[in-house]
Amino acid sequence: MPDWRSICPLSSALDVFGDKWSLLIIRDLAMYGTRTYSEFLNAPEKISTNILASRLKTLEEFLLIEHVNSDASSRGNPYKLTESGVDLLPVAIAFRVWALKYLPEFHENLSDFPVIIK
Amino acid sequence: MPDWRSICPLSSALDVFGDKWSLLIIRDLAMYGTRTYSEFLNAPEKISTNILASRLKTLEEFLLIEHVNSDASSRGNPYKLTESGVDLLPVAIAFRVWALKYLPEFHENLSDFPVIIK
DNA sequence: CCGCATCCGTTACGATACTG
DNA sequence: CAGTATCGTAACGGATGCGG
Numbered sequence: 589m590p591d592w593r594s595i596c597p598l599s600s601a602l603d604v605f606g607d608k609w610s611l612l613i614i615r616d617l618a619m620y621g622t623r624t625y626s627e628f629l630n631a632p633e634k635i636s637t638n639i640l641a642s643r644l645k646t647l648e649e650f651l652l653i654e655h656v657n658s659d660a661s662s663r664g665n666p667y668k669l670t671e672s673g674v675d676l677l678p679v680a681i682a683f684r685v686w687a688l689k690y691l692p693e694f695h696e697n698l699s700d701f702p703v704i705i706k
Numbered sequence: 707m708p709d710w711r712s713i714c715p716l717s718s719a720l721d722v723f724g725d726k727w728s729l730l731i732i733r734d735l736a737m738y739g740t741r742t743y744s745e746f747l748n749a750p751e752k753i754s755t756n757i758l759a760s761r762l763k764t765l766e767e768f769l770l771i772e773h774v775n776s777d778a779s780s781r782g783n784p785y786k787l788t789e790s791g792v793d794l795l796p797v798a799i800a801f802r803v804w805a806l807k808y809l810p811e812f813h814e815n816l817s818d819f820p821v822i823i824k
Numbered sequence: 825c826c827g828c829a830t831c832c833g834t835t836a837c838g839a840t841a842c843t844g
Numbered sequence: 845c846a847g848t849a850t851c852g853t854a855a856c857g858g859a860t861g862c863g864g
Contacts, residue, residue, distance in 0.1 A: 593751040595817045597805035598798055608724030625846050633711040636838050672808045682796040687715035690790045699713045743827050754857045759828055
């Protein structure tokens with residue numbers, strides 16, 4: 589549990605997700621529906637194993653993701669979004685819309701790839 | 707300029723803003739219209755001076771904020787949002803909406819305070 | 825004073841090796 | 845295959861300095 593910096597909802601959301609990786613995990617789950625640990629590792633951004641494990645734990649604690657088979661072992665047991673996780677997609681989409689409009693002048697190779705819920 | 711992790715727009719946006727502070731600067735500018743360096747320091751989250759200076763520089767580089775008096779010295783010269791900065795507000799608002807719905811169970815004292823463009 | 829820059833201890837990150 | 849342990853590096857954050 590973070591040390592909440594203030595009572596502001598935006599600030600508090602950033603206390604939980606204010607990092608470079610959490611929303612990419614949400615993105616992968618939105619694109620593919622379910623995803624295993626090793627599938628997350630294959631995303632083009634190449635997250636390292638300790639960071640992935642740490643983020644998955646936080647996202648589980650805050651009830652954004654859960655294992656598909658809730659009481660099986662985690663081996664080969666993929667993750668999926670909860671309702672709360674699905675409700676984070678507007679954030680990811682707003683970032684996408686902004687980035688596609690304003691980042692191409694800074695990032696030549698930036699290209700559109702979709703965020704789709706399956 | 708960051709080392710872009712991939713060509714994904716979301717990932718690239720996070721390469722720029724994937725931290726706990728940048729969106730709070732955007733929030734303060736949205737709430738108050740303009741804001742000086744020392745006014746940012748008075749926000750309840752208590753950012754430290756070196757981090758504030760660093761974030762302001764990045765936000766200026768990416769054309770999200772600018773000084774109100776474009777060719778005056780920076781002493782007492784407040785910042786304001788550019789068009790690009792204003793277009794980041796949907797991200798902040800989406801975070802807010804999500805936080806107000808899902809964070810109260812984790813953060814008792816969380817309370818609504820507005821994001822308004824003046 | 826106000827807007828930073830510098831210093832420096834502490835924390836977080838990230839690559840790799842390793843374990844059940 | 846799903847994570848831990850380790851360890852070097854980078855970022856953070858508080859204190860302080862400094863020029864205008």
